[in-house]
Amino acid sequence: MSVEEILYRVGDAVYSIGDRISEFLKPSPSEQPPDFKYLKKVIKKPLSPHEFLSLKLQISFLLYLGIGLILLFLRANPLWILTLAVINFLYVRHLTTRNRSFFIDVEPYRFFYYSITWLTFAAFAGYDAVRRLATSVYYYYGYLALVVAVILAFRWYFKQRYGRDYTYGTVEEIKGEAVRVFVHDDIAANVKPGYYWVDAVEDLEVGRVVKLIVEDKKLRGAVPVRIIEIYLDDQSSQSSTEPKNATE
Incomplete structure (x- = not known):
């Protein structure tokens, strides 16, 4: 393989990666649903695109939550948790924007996962601050009560905005x-x-x-x-x- 061919392939790979990053950051609606080839190897049930997309949102949040807890336990710099939150937010935006035609109703899903992404980050950041400043166990009790109150308030607001019977x-x-x-x-x-x-x-x-x-x-x-x-x-x-x- 000549030097020119190597450089051509490297350049082509760089452009391909650049296009993927650009599409991830600025997604546009797709007319074709994803193939879900990896999920279909694990999930044997004949789910619809809507169910697979919902499952991907759940998996991404659980990964975000799990990695965030590990970083919190390791006392990592909060900027790492912020970076993780931004990545999850961008992934949710990409998934819901690109595949909006394949959700039965995309807006409740978009709002829910946007919200819990940042609420989770706020909970992590708040706990890190309490851990640094607390002088007694009651600080943790108070913070836990605050987190529970925020979760209940969000649940109420979500039901008021999108909930139906x-x-x-x-x-x-x-x-x-x-x-x-x-x-x-x-x-x-x-x-x-x-x-x-x-x-x-x-x-x-x-x-x-x-x-x-x-x-x-x-x-x-x-x-x-x-x-x-x-x-x-x-x-x-x-x-x-x-x-x-x-x-x-």
Whole structure:
């Protein structure tokens, strides 16, 4: 291989890396969903792009939280934790912006993960400050109470801004007076993805999208309990459950 070829390949690699960094920092919406090839090797269930994207957000936050706790335990410079928070924030922005078309409703996810990224950083930074200044254990108790209060306040605000007592699902099976519906991950309704049995109503058909009332269950989140509306367009469980034309 000649020197010119080596230099050409190095230059091409530099441009490629530069393009990737630029796209990461300034993402634009994509028309094609990610292939999720690594997640699909671990997750054998046939999840939709929405579920995979939600899972990637959860994994990124858990990694951020875990590494942040390790840095805090090692008494690392807070700038390292700030750097970690910025990286996670940029990743959330990239994932939600580039794949916004493949989220059923991207805004609650974007707001939630933006917020908990910076709230977590604030909690880490606050603990580091308390550790440096505390003269008794009561400082830690007071700080813990403050963190819990902030978490509860954020939970209340999120529910006020995005929360709802309904979600959407797709009819998968009708058995007598009961119907099994598939519901996507829905952070606004606090519903986990999966299949749920509810009472059947008139005019149901397999493949129809339905609107369901949800009820909060302690330690379980919310669960769908009743169909309140049926939509006319047939959709599979792995497609978006955004409603289109409703029945009269």
